[in-house]
Amino acid sequence: MCGIAGIVADRPVSPGAVEAMTGRLVHRGPDDQGIWRSDDGCAVLGHRRLSILDTSAAGHQPMERDGLVTVFNGEIYNFVEVRAELVGLGEVFHTNSDTEVLLAAYDRWGPECFARFNGMFALAILDRRRKVLVCARDRFGEKPFLFAARPGLFAFASEYKALLAMAEIGRDFDPVPLLRFAHRPATGLDDERATLFPAILQLLPGERLELDLSTLDTRIDRYWTLARDPALGALGMGEAAERFRDLLTDSIRLRLRSDVAVGSCLSGGLDSGSIIMLARRLLGDDAPYHVFTGRFPGTRADEWDYARHTSQAAGAIVHQVEPSAAGLLADLPDFLWANELPVGSASQYAQYCVFRLAKEQGVTVLLDGQGADEILGGYEQYFARYLAGLPGPERGAEEAAIRARYPGALDSPRQALSKALPPRLRHWLAQISGKGSDLLFGLSPDLAEQVAKANAPPVVPQGWSPLAAELMRDSFSTHLPVLLRYGDRNSMAHSREVRLPFCDHRIAEFALSLDPKLLMGEAQTKRLLREAVKGILPEQVRTRWNKQGFLPPQDIWFAQGLIDEAERVIEDPSFARAGYWNVSWWRCAIRRFRAGETHLGWVLWRPLMLESWRRHFLERITAQPGVEALP
Template sequence: MCGIAGIIAKRPVNPQAVEAMTRKLAHRGPDDQGLWRSGDGKAALGHRRLSILDTSMAGHQPMARDDLVTVFNGEIYNFVELRTELAELGETFATQSDTEVILAAYGRWGTDCFARFNGMFALAILDQPRNRLVCARDRFGEKPFLFAARPGLFAFASEYKALLALSEVSRDFELLPLLRFAHRPATGLDDQRATVFPAISQLLPGERLILDLDSLEHRIDRYWTLRRDQGLAGLGIDEAAERFRDLLTDSVRLRLRSDVAVGSCLSGGLDSGSIIMLARRLLGDGVPYHVFTGRFPGTKADEWEVARHTALAAGAIVHQVEPGAAGLLADLPDFLWANELPVGSASQYAQYCVFRLAKEMGVTVLLDGQGADEILGGYEQYFARYLAGRPETERADEERAIRARYPGALDNPRQALSKALPPRLRHWLARVSGRGSDLLFGLTADLAAQVALANAEPPVPENWPPLSAELARDSFATHLPVLLRYGDRNSMAHSREVRLPFCDHRIAEFALSLDPRLLMGDAQTKRLLREAMKGILPEPVRSRWNKQGFLPPQELWFTQGLAEEAERVIEDPSFAAAGCWNVGWWKSAVKRLRSGEGHLAWMLWRPLMIEGWRRHFLGRINAEPSVPGVLP
């Protein structure tokens, strides 16, 4: 796990610029740093290293082999198998690192190598014989790849702050993506190539980029696209659960490969619990295994009473942290600087605290359960899509069973009517009544209409079951990529590596090819995982029907200082001067919150984060001098 940066230009690159970029990434790689320049000076690559595999200096980057030079962030989990295959083809190796395997694989197979990798990665390979730079991002987008294509210069980096250090990269930002995110946190910031900074773009999951070193023209295409295997549609639940269990076990096995300490994040849910129990099986009883959990004692948000079943069954060494409102307010500048963009809820701060605890305990690598909800149908709202794909003759009985177990899973008629009203009419009603809890009411009428239009639900592909299409979109375009950005930034803020066994393309291809009944039938979320973990996961966890999520008591936190902070933000003249907020509605929202409408804490979080981002990220960026990327 590392930080990467580079500049390719038509004039000699300023080496101080690349060094400035990698300084901005020091938290991603505190163990080593490196800089490489081409003979003509027109290409420079920088790297910061967090040593995980082959921690000797043999793993130093940028790494060169046969006129190929690479900088790489992430892990190729199947590098051992690939190295064996390449050795049988005549390749030799001088290190035990996965970075060298990348170079050998590219030298042997070209850009087709990316489809052979099972891992999380963002990388760039300077291919001098072919006069090109080849870049790629992993299938799920676990690792970031940001780039700026400017006249006479192409630059890339792991984080925005590194690119914004260059004088050629404008620090101007677009407001609409931020407001789209505030309205629906799965959209606006991670679901398209454009970013909040018009000068910066991003590779999307599963994409590769090829840059011509002379013209600096680039093209982007996909090296992987999710496809459904029609041959799996007829599997029954027993066979599917067995095959899924084997896939998940192998995914955990690969992600346990490390030359430094490995542990896990722990919540009270199925996902992290399944990973911990499978890791224990693979490691054996004699190996110490550290798990890290965030607690909120005395509140309904505290999951320890369920999580302890997993910890006890695994014989894990438990470390606990108790995030709170006071800590968030104290950490807010550093937290937003690390995340680089606004975050959707206080859950991300709790995650930030868990990774900080892991650093304090000396555990560098953490396995986590991210991705299971999106791939396997873990959210109650997916039941609507599930029912849409069921035969009419079976739908009524299934709907009754779903409503009995998950009363809030399906819209009631009043909610459906409210959503059907035109955005401008809803906005007017909220302004007149002073009620409502949709973020659109807190925007000016014109902007509210723009955001509602931009965030309209996309059509479902006709050749996919509605549930499968929704899960695929959330896994690779909207919901999960946002969560992966949080995980990347929060872990890297503390120089920790987070590995996600559910984010294995083999698992996604298998699960999304199954009959949707195997995912959400029998009125069960994540039915496939529940069946697969019988006899492995403690029963109180396996059969826990409600999904709580790793959510702090955000409403309580607003009574412990966040409401006052939100009020300060709203009362500040800069809030009205931003020109996007319906200031009166937000002032009313604060009063309503204090009068007992605690649910408004979730809405007030949004302007608190956006305005906090302006101050603590954008303000800090703008206060720092920039460096020219090329020499005069």
């Protein structure tokens, strides 16, 4: 797990520019650093290393081999198996690192090697024989790959702040993606190649880029697209659950490979609990296993009663942290600097605190349950898409069962009518009534309509059930990529590595090929996972129907000080000067919150974060002069 950066140009590059870029990535790799420069000086690659596999100096990067040089961020979990295959083909290895396996695999198979890897990675390989720079990002997009291309110059890095260290990269931002994210945090910032900064682009999950070193022309294509197996649609629950359990167990086995300590994040839910219990089976009863959890005592957000059942069953060593509103306000500058973009809720700060706790306890690698909800149908709102794919006779009984177990999962007729109203009419009604909690009401009418249209649900593609299409989209385009960015930045802020067993392409291909009834039938979220861990996970957790998520008591936090900070932000003259906020509506929202409408803390979070981001990231980055790459 590391930080990477590089510049390729049509004339010699200043090594100082890449040193400045990697200097902003020290948190991603505090253990080692390296700079490589081509003979003609037109290519410079930089690396910061967090040592996980082969922690000796042999794993130093940039790493070279027979005309190839690479900088690599992430892990190839199946490097042992790939290495064995290469040894059988006559390859000789000198380290125990997955980086050397990466270079040998590319040397043998070329860019097709990426499809052979099970891992999380963002990488660049400078191939001096073919005179190209080949870059790639893992299938889920767990690791970031940001780049900037302009005449005579191509640059890439793991984080925005590294690219923005270059004088040639503009710091201007586009407010429309920012507001799309504020309206619907799954969109706007991570679902498209364009980013918030017009000068910076990103590789999307499962993509590779090839840069011609002679012309600096780029070509991007996909090395992986999820393939569904129609034969799996006929599987019954028994066989499907058994095969899924085997896949998940193997995914965890691969992600336990490490030369440093490995632990787990623990909530009170199904996902992290399943990982911990299966990991315990793989490690054996005697191996110490550290788990890290965030608590919110005295509130409904505290999941300790459930987390305790899992930790006791696993015989785990538990470490607890109690994030708070006061802590968030104190950490806000560092938290937003680390995250680089605004965050959707206070849960991201709680995650930040958990990774900080792991650093304090000396555990470098943490397994986490991220991805299960999107791949397996873990959110209540997916029930609407599930029902849409059922034939009429079955739909009625399923809908009744869903409404009985999950009263808020499906829209009431009134809610459906409200959502069907034209955006301008909804906006007007909110202004004259002084009610509503949609962020769009806090924007100017023109901009609110533009954001609503941009965030409209896409059409279901042919050949997919409505549920599978929604899960596919949320897993690889919208919802999960945002959460993966949070996980990457919050873990790396504390030099920790987070590994996600559910983000294994084999699991996604298997689950999304099944009959949707196996995922959400019988009014069960993540039905397949519940069946797969029967007899393994404590029943109190396995049959816990209410999904809470790792969410702090955000409404209480607002009453404990965040509302004062939000009011300060809204009353600051810069808020009105931004030009897109409907200031009067936000002032009304502040008064309504203070009068008892505490649910408005969730919508007030958005302007608080956006304006705090402007202050703690954008203004800070703008105040730092850039280093010229091409002096």
